[in-house]
Amino acid sequence: MDASKVRSKFIELFSNEPMIARAPGRVNIIGEHTDYNDGFVLPAAVDKEMVFALAPNGLEVVRAHALDLNETEEFPLTLDAPREGWINFIIGVTVELSKKGASLKGYDLVFSSDVPMGAGMSSSAALECALGTGLNTLFNAGLSQKDIALAGQASEHNFVGVKCGIMDQFASTFGKANHVIRLDCRSKEMELVPLKMEGYKLVLCNTKVTHSLASSEYNTRREQCEAGVEILKTKYPEITNLRDCTPEMVKSCQAEMEAKVYDRCLYVVEENDRLMRACDCMAAGDLAGLGKEIYGSHDGLSKLYEVSCPELDFLVDQTREREDVLGARMMGGGFGGCTINLVAADAVDGFIADLTAAYKKELNKDMEAYVVVTGDGARTEAEVEA
Known part of the structure; x- marks a missing residue:
């Protein structure tokens, strides 16, 4: 800037x-x-x-x-x-x-x-x-x-x-x-x-929906995860938080948890597993495999963690049958904001045009898109000039 x-x-x-x-x-x-x-x-x-x-x-x-x-x-x-x-x-x-x-x-x-x-x-x-x-x-x-x-x-x-x-x-x-x-x-x-993305670009699709629930629901999700950890500790005293748990451990405590607490905990441990698989895909240059994990992330965020919204789900669903998109998911705290999409570089313009038109037709809302490039972290002007 x-x-x-x-x-x-x-x-x-x-x-x-x-x-x-x-x-x-x-x-x-x-x-x-x-x-x-x-x-x-x-x-x-x-x-x-x-x-x-x-x-x-x-x-x-x-x-x-x-x-x-x-x-x-x-x-x-x-x-x-x-x-x-x-x-x-x-x-x-x-x-x-x-x-x-x-x-x-x-x-x-x-x-x-x-x-x-x-x-x-x-x-x-x-x-x-x-x-x-x-x-x-x-x-x-x-x-x-x-x-x-x-x-x-x-x-x-x-x-x-x-x-x-x-x-x-x-x-x-x-x-x-x-x-x-x-x-x-x-x-x-x-x-x-x-980050090796030969032939692909990261495209953000902004729903233009504001985070009206994000702050309060964010804190609620954190409390639900903490409540789940306390239940898990009764069976697995060696753990300190969900980082230490497997999906099987969470499933073994399902009967003791409220349904929402169970869903939140299961999402978190499954998401950690997805991230590890995603890293393996990146190391192997398997962008298609990375895309599958990205789709899995959205499904968990929408169905188990319940921080998506109709607009985000619509934009992700629009990509699922497109050969020029390898993966898409909501990004950020939720209840609005952007989807992140792994899109073939030569198809970016058409992708943006198609999703913009579909979003307007279905929801009568305007979508904004950004093709993002990775950048450097915090710095002062002298460091920038150097």
């Missing part, structure tokens, strides 16, 4: 030359709702970003301008309680970085983004990681990339009220062009894996 309009607005508002920090949104190839169950995920940073212009202001306040909304807010550095609206993200990152030892002073910022909002591409993590990376450099805080990612996650927990896992912040911080990240959400160990 071009930073010139962000820099220009900053100079207009604050009469100062800023530094630039940026961080990307992400896609997730497979492994959805597994991160907060200490499972595995397979995200990639993309070429759509959140961009910040920042500079110290010599005051004891933070002055922030959201360029896309044309709104300005400020808060004292001593504030450590949530507020309403987008400023909550800025407060949260500021507080959580301070908890990790960053000595922050008053600063000004302007930010803008081309990460589609509500599309399941984690614009919130892009915001947190861009701001965290910028403040870390601006005030020579000396925090690691992992510290910045964890501060972003903590700000979601403590200020936004979403008990998210670590995937989004790690992808936004550590991403690398032409790679995916295989992240172990328990140990926080990660491996950059080359």
Whole structure:
């Protein structure tokens, strides 16, 4: 994303030359709702970003301008309680970085983004990681990339009220062009894996449906998984969470679980298995096999985890008989957002046209599509120029 309009607005508002920090949104190839169950995920940073212009202001306040909304807010550095609206993200990152030892002073910022909002591409993590990376450099805080990612996650927990896992912040911080990240959400160990997609592209189809239920239902799913783990521990005391379970273990406790709790737990352990098979397919260059696992992921998310919606299901179903699509599934928290599709490169234009027309005809709604390219993780302007 071009930073010139962000820099220009900053100079207009604050009469100062800023530094630039940026961080990307992400896609997730497979492994959805597994991160907060200490499972595995397979995200990639993309070429759509959140961009910040920042500079110290010599005051004891933070002055922030959201360029896309044309709104300005400020808060004292001593504030450590949530507020309403987008400023909550800025407060949260500021507080959580301070908890990790960053000595922050008053600063000004302007930010803008081309990460589609509500599309399941984690614009919130892009915001947190861009701001965290910028403040870390601006005030020579000396925090690691992992510290910045964890501060972003903590700000979601403590200020936004979403008990998210670590995937989004790690992808936004550590991403690398032409790679995916295989992240172990328990140990926080990660491996950059080359993404070889000769002849295919990743296409996102945005339902344009907002996440009206996402935050509350996200937390409910987490509670249901935790309830299932407590039941599983009575039979398998060696486990700590669903990461340690097999589908057979979950099935053996079905009679003791509420139906919804059982479905949630079964989905998570099956999704971890699908991710491992997907990694094997990628290593073997078996994109068709990868596509089958992606379809399996959607079926589990829709039927067992129940975080899909009619619009997402419709778009996935439209692809199932197409020879130019190897796999499709909903991506992100659910209840709207995008599907991710593995589409033959020479068929992308026709694919987008067909699904756009079908979506309009069936649901009388407009669909947006994005062909996404993997990109680099959070960085400052100096790093970009280097």
